[in-house]
Amino acid sequence: MAIVEMIMPKMGESVAEATVLKWLKNVGDKVEADESILEIATDKVDSDIPSPSAGILTKRLFEEGQVVQVGSVIALIDSEAKAGTPSANATPAPQPEKQQAAEQPKVEAKEVKEEKKEPETKTEERKAPDAKPAPPSPPATSAPIPTHSGDRFYSPLIKNISKQENVSVEELDKIQGTGNEGRVTKNDLLNYVSNKAKQPSAPSPKAEEKPSPAPVSTPEPASKPAVSISGEYEIVEMDRMRKLIADHMVMSKRVSPHVTSYVELDVTNMVLWREKNKEAFEKREKEKITYTPIFIEAIAKALKDFPMVNVSVDGTNIIVKKDINIGMATALPSGNLIVPVIKKADTLNLLGLTKAVNNLANKARNNKLSPDDIQGGTFTVTNVGTFGNTMGSPIINQPQVAIMATGAIKKKPAVIETPQGDFIGIRHMMFLSLSYDHRVVDGALGGSFMRRVADYLEQFDIKRTI
Numbered sequence: 502m503a504i505v506e507m508i509m510p511k512m513g514e515s516v517a518e519a520t521v522l523k524w525l526k527n528v529g530d531k532v533e534a535d536e537s538i539l540e541i542a543t544d545k546v547d548s549d550i551p552s553p554s555a556g557i558l559t560k561r562l563f564e565e566g567q568v569v570q571v572g573s574v575i576a577l578i579d580s581e582a583k584a585g586t587p588s589a590n591a592t593p594a595p596q597p598e599k600q601q602a603a604e605q606p607k608v609e610a611k612e613v614k615e616e617k618k619e620p621e622t623k624t625e626e627r628k629a630p631d632a633k634p635a636p637p638s639p640p641a642t643s644a645p646i647p648t649h650s651g652d653r654f655y656s657p658l659i660k661n662i663s664k665q666e667n668v669s670v671e672e673l674d675k676i677q678g679t680g681n682e683g684r685v686t687k688n689d690l691l692n693y694v695s696n697k698a699k700q701p702s703a704p705s706p707k708a709e710e711k712p713s714p715a716p717v718s719t720p721e722p723a724s725k726p727a728v729s730i731s732g733e734y735e736i737v738e739m740d741r742m743r744k745l746i747a748d749h750m751v752m753s754k755r756v757s758p759h760v761t762s763y764v765e766l767d768v769t770n771m772v773l774w775r776e777k778n779k780e781a782f783e784k785r786e787k788e789k790i791t792y793t794p795i796f797i798e799a800i801a802k803a804l805k806d807f808p809m810v811n812v813s814v815d816g817t818n819i820i821v822k823k824d825i826n827i828g829m830a831t832a833l834p835s836g837n838l839i840v841p842v843i844k845k846a847d848t849l850n851l852l853g854l855t856k857a858v859n860n861l862a863n864k865a866r867n868n869k870l871s872p873d874d875i876q877g878g879t880f881t882v883t884n885v886g887t888f889g890n891t892m893g894s895p896i897i898n899q900p901q902v903a904i905m906a907t908g909a910i911k912k913k914p915a916v917i918e919t920p921q922g923d924f925i926g927i928r929h930m931m932f933l934s935l936s937y938d939h940r941v942v943d944g945a946l947g948g949s950f951m952r953r954v955a956d957y958l959e960q961f962d963i964k965r966t967i
Contacts (some may be wrong), residue, residue, distance in 0.1 A: 505554040507538065507576040509569045518570050518656060519543045526558050538576060541569070542741060548872055556580035568654055659685055666694045683752045742837045753899045757938040761894040762948050764933050766955040768910060770963045771795060772929040782967060786856075790967070793829060794854035796882055796907050799957035801825050801847040804880060807950040810942060811879050813900040819941055828878035828898060829858065831865040839865055840898060842878040851967050885934075886910060892932040902938035903947070905954070907931065 519541040526538045537549035560577040678685040782790045804811045804825050813820045825847040828840040841861035864870045885893040886909035893906040908931050915928040937947040
């Protein structure tokens with residue numbers, strides 16, 4: 502018998518855990534190499550996990566809905582077993598009350614061996630009639646910390662520390678997290694425990710049974726805003742992705758001091774060029790050319806001119822990115838947004854950018870994006886003009902420091918300057934909006950960068966070939 506461990510793979514940078522959405526195979530089922538065994542969801546994208554080997558699925562170590570850390574063993578496969586003859590070690594998926602065992606699958610084999618020695622321990626206890634049975638350990642008597650409380654996830658490490666330090670789930674919910682999307686980290690919890698120990702009037706478990714007025718210095722949790730309900734109404738629960746988006750947006754506004762600048766520009770040459778070439782391009786390339794790749798081309802050029810906009814922040818350090826990876830906010834059929842990324846956009850010509858934009862947009866609409874498709878972005882562009890909006894003030898896509906919104910293109914009367922004099926003409930005008938992180942991007946840098954993007958678009962060569 503050859504047991505192969507199925508490991509939760511790394512789904513991209515900053516992704517440390519995933520939630521099991523659905524098992525596609527049951528214990529005892531035959532699986533082929535690279536055949537999908539389960540569906541998972543991260544805070545970035547949903548994905549299938551393939552089998553690393555052909556054989557029989559002998560054990561599932563996590564239930565649907567549980568959170569799995571990257572690198573954890575999630576299933577065992579007997580690569581030598583035949584269909585219909587499951588391995589002797591095959592066991593059903595762990596039940597919720599055995600969650601702690603599922604969270605530490607690598608030590609399970611050791612625990613089984615220790616259980617076999619249990620009769621010897623009991624024999625030794627009988628030799629000492631005065632010995633009293635040891636009291637049950639705290640984890641067995643105290644309520645386990647759930648994987649998540651409300652919409653907030655807690656890793657197995659956080660739950661184990663909480664049990665050891667007698668930190669309740671109510672206390673966990675009040676801790677201000679500094680991790681990804683505001684999640685509680687090990688340091689956050691240890692700092693809380695340390696500060697709690699220093700408080701002389703810390704309530705004892707008995708005191709909790711008879712609540713007393715909280716000290717004046719203890720901050721009260723922020724109250725929820727009043728809900729306005731009148732007439733007929735319907736309550737719609739947020740889906741999983743909308744909850745993640747909401748958490749990400751709140752975290753971004755909390756982390757980055759946002760400043761938004763605007764500029765109006767004349768894109769008449771760009772519009773006339775596209776109108777002139779779009780039919781021939783579609784006939785030749787079998788796909789459409791939109792304004793998005795033109796915007797991305799101008800942004801990539803400007804980022805090369807102003808590399809300090811192509812950065813991220815790590816504490817008091819500024820990380821300057823050498824690659825220019827531009828994400829484009831894309832609407833999904835569900836109404837939610839996702840941001841696929843064009844890697845090294847500055848190395849692609851307009852034709853390459855067009856194909857990349859169309860490919861990622863199609864994959865997004867058909868829920869075919871891979872984790873790699875949405876990783877590594879250094880700057881984001883969102884086209885609010887698609888919905889007829891003139892301008893917007895977008896929220897920064899962390900850990901980036903800037904995001905640009907492109908508004909609707911509209912015909913307007915404008916002053917045209919020529920060597921022979923100024924005159925009024927009908928021009929195609931639009932607004933660009935740039936939100937940037939004022940910790941590292943000052944008004945001069947942000948304004949200069951946005952003006953450079955506008956210059957590239959206004960100076961578009963109407964005789965250009967593609």
